[in-house]
Amino acid sequence: MKRIGIFAAAVATAVIAASLTTAGAATAAPEVDPLTPGPHKVAEASYHLGDDAFRANGFPWPVELTGHVYHPEKPSGSAYPVVMFLHGRHVTCMSTTEPRPKLAWPCPSGYQPIPSHRGYDYLGRQLASHGYAVISISANGINGNDSLDPQWGQRARGELVLKHLDLWNEWRTKPGGPVSVAVTRSFDFDRIGLMGHSRGGEGVVNAVEQNALREKPYRLRALLPLAATDFERRIPVGITMATLQPDCDGDVSDLQGVHYYDDGRYYVSTDRATRNNITVLGANHNFFNTNWSPSSGLPGSGDDWRGGQGDPESACHPAKPTRLTEQQQRNVGIGYIGGFFRHYLGGEKALAPLWRGSTGTPPSIAPATVNVSYHPPAASGQRLDVNRQDGHGATNTLGGKVTVTGAKQARCGGANPDPLYGSCLSKPGSRLTEPHRGWGVAGVFAGRTTWAETGGSITNEVPAQHGDVRKYAALQFRAGVDFNDPANTAGKPQDLRIVLTDTAGKTASVKASEHGKALDYPLQGGKNDVLPKLHLNQVRVPLNAFAGVDLTKITSVTFALDVNPTGALAVSDLVFTD
Amino acid sequence: MRTLRGSRVWNVRVVVAAALLVAAIVSVSWVGARGQADAEPGFEVPRAPVAQQPAARQAVPVPDAGAAEQVRSAPQGRVIARGPAMVADEIASHTDRAPLIRLTISGDFPVRSLDYTVLVDGQAVGRGIPTEDLNAIRVALPQPRTGAVVSYRYGDGQATTVGPLKVEGK
Structure with missing residues (x-):
């Protein structure tokens, strides 16, 4: 009996120890300033399975399976929530000898892919330092041909997101990924967040719907369409979300991404998800992506607000103090995109005031003015x-x-x-x-x-x-x-x-x-x-x-x-x- | 004493072995189960249904993918109309149907988030498909008419007038 008792105690200890590992390292953050880097040393790796490695349903053109992962260097059993980034529509190919870029896929001879997915390095590294596994994926193959697709390539974007999740889910138990299985096992697939920029914003919304139609859907828990298109007028429900609108957006200048917040507020009375809308004064469309910004020097980059050639009287003119620089805008990205996932996916309660809109813009993000709207669910009595x-x-x-x-x-x-x-x-x-x-x-x-x-x-x-x-x-x-x-x-x-x-x-x-x-x-x-x-x-x-x-x-x-x-x-x- | 010590050693071995075994079983099954929604009671799978097709955007005609590919990439066909910075040519259809008429508008058309829409006499005729070099957009055109004014717009912005078309004699 005594031996059985000791054995039972050992079993209980093992079970408790295993369950405790579900508590993520990301849930504890003593620092409230959302710009402060986290405690983890960050490692990163790239993967490329080919320019024609994926074909989406109804999108008969080649798509690459390419991405870059940022994660805490030290593995820790399923401790790190997963955040996937999807960039938006942009020119696809550049050359070292030809000044003009090309819109094609795969890139013609003499041209190489423009790494739009690496434009969020600053954000991926920051989130990884706080205990997140961030995967930024490339979608040049969709950009190269989505003008031929009646669905604007959005279904293909949604499928591409899920395909990369499938890959990483597989790499958690089998070798083959860009990092060891020990590292991928640190990725918490119980807590998955998606961020998409521009058409990528609509792409991650599409991924939510396609995921729901799967026999075994992923646990998508947080969604952030950034300066997003909303051609299809989809309404995300049942998922905590925030949508961000740059006031000086010269590309998606009607700020149609705000519909994800507005249209969904009362769409389903039993919806238990929280919604936020973020309006950033003085921000444009491109500067959230470093490789779309002029300082990158890459073809296709630029200030989408009139390219700096607009009316000098405008509050969006780069010479005006109301207009944010590239770095100031990225500070907003770290604070509010990173802060969103840290609060809602990682459970950092210290960031709650930011999301209720009960505090102003944090001083570290000055001079930006960010207005946050908060719409908690009524179904939960909030x-x-x-x-x-x-x-x-x-x-x-x-x-x-x-x-x-x-x-x-x-x-x-x-x-x-x-x-x-x-x-x-x-x-x-x-x-x-x-x-x-x-x-x-x-x-x-x-x-x-x-x-x-x-x-x-x-x-x-x-x-x-x-x-x-x-x-x-x-x-x-x-x-x-x-x-x-x-x-x-x-x-x-x-x-x-x-x-x-x-x-x-x-x-x-x-x-x-x-x-x-x-x-x-x-x-x-x-x-x-x-x-x-x-x-x-x-x-x-x-x-x-x-x-x-x-x-x-x-x-x-x-x-x-x-x-x-x-x-x-x-x-x-x-x-x-x- | 020897029996008692042996018993303690056995107990320790059992505890360590059991702990390792159970931890391994729990860990592997747990890693395998994560990521699937049906493993968590009460988890509501999020959705993103289409609310309703917005009438204004639906109004822009979009050819099927095969026809769109032809419009973008088919070699120059017989020219049937011209205008300032534009040319309309007749290209082979990807099906056995009648040839397509394609309008090419030359200019600077950077790749951005929204579509270019081509209008004839103020009516949207289709999405402007950018060429590989981004120096033109192309669209499938209904039968052109001399004097028809062509314009294009980015997104829902103001239209830029290209000019009138003039049909060429056969």
Whole structure:
């Protein structure tokens, strides 16, 4: 019996020891500054299985299986979450003797592949130093021929992502990869994240759908489309995601990638995934990829915002302090792309304020201004929608009355593609100026709110059954400043007071301007520019800022329009949230 | 004493051997099982369905891959129309159907994220397919008409006018 007992203890010890290794090294990070490198020494390796090693379904052209991996040098049993990067559409081939690049695949004689997938080295190394296995894959074969594909090569991109995951999954038990099996066994396939840039952003969204159709899908847990296209209007659901929009993007200049956030907010009521939208002022499309940036000297690189030839009056002009340099933009990439995976995939709780939008841009990322919107799931009780402008002007989402006094509020936005009637601006908008509109699909409904004299208000009644809001941490809404309307003073921030009232009639109010730059006047462009844009930025006010009201008996939320004498805003997504 | 010591040694050996054996079994089966969603109860496999085809983008005609390949790469055919910085030629179809008419617009067309769309009299006729040297875009064209004005745009941006077409006599 004693021997059996000792044996059982040994078994239990072995099982516990094995299970403990599931706790990733990436979950513990004492440093809050997202730019600080992690403690791991980083190793890296390349692999190339051939220029014609892969054929995607319905895409009859050759595709390479080429990639580069960054990982902590020291193996540690399944400790390192996996993040895969997919670059976007770019010219494919370059020559040392010919000045012009070529769009072809495989590259013709005398030409070599442009290493677009190596443009995220800085980000891969940084994430690996924090305990991640980062795999950046090449998609030149798709870029070379996707103009011939009715699906823009997006299905092929999705398949390519899954093919590389298959390879690495195989290399965890069999030799053949660019690193030893001991290293690949350190890769935690229970925690997989995907980041795609530009068309690659849409490609990783496509990978999510194709993965779901597999008999044994991978556990994809985090998704980040960066400056992404959204041709197919797919809506990611059931996966934590963030989408990043560069304000000075001269390529995907309508910022269509924001639809991944906007369209999915209320698409599935049982969705338990968190969404974030990140808007980066002064950032362009290309500088997140070093090999697409002018300093690389590679063919096809450049500043997509007018190539530096644009109107010098624009806030996007490289000479303006509002425009980010290559390095400043990459700092944003490390902070927010890296920070996204570290928080949501690696579980670094210290980074949570960044993703709730409850802190401003970290000082280390200055001078960039980054506006974050946060949309936690309602299904898990993390969010209570007060008014999402979902159809009834006089009644809010909770069924409470909406009372408008001394101001006007009219619904705008949504799917309506009409430049005039759907516009949240005082003059007809376009895809360029109003990225949050659905332009035919979903989009954001907002309340176009205007006031011509001070003292007006918009009051949302909170029915009694919802009046106890103690479980929430903050009150949030999204708002954008109408740059077309003279009711807003050009260049000056707009402002309003948010007022909470309880059943005893006590009130507490907070100015929006005390909690971030969401209502700053939009950056202005020059002639034929990508700016200005009506961004719906998040205003987040912690509930503890409303001193003196009983948070167990809230009866209304009021926007008091008495800070500035006149104004014009688009307002949406009024919620209590964690 | 000797029996007791022997017993302890045996116990230690059993513990070490069992621990190694179990650790190996657990480790191998665990590594093999990871990565598959059905191994974790409650894990909801994420999806990314298409919400709805946006009408505006669907309106741009796209030929099948075979025809698109011909439009991009077929050798120069009989020229049937010309215009400033453009030429329309008749090329063999990849099927046995009637020949394709291809319009080539010369210029600088860098590879970017969005498509170039070619318009005739303001109506989108197709995606502009860049040539290998990026010095032209090509599109399959309906029957050209003298005076028809050709333009192109990048994404949903403003159209750039190329000019009118003039059909050449046979």
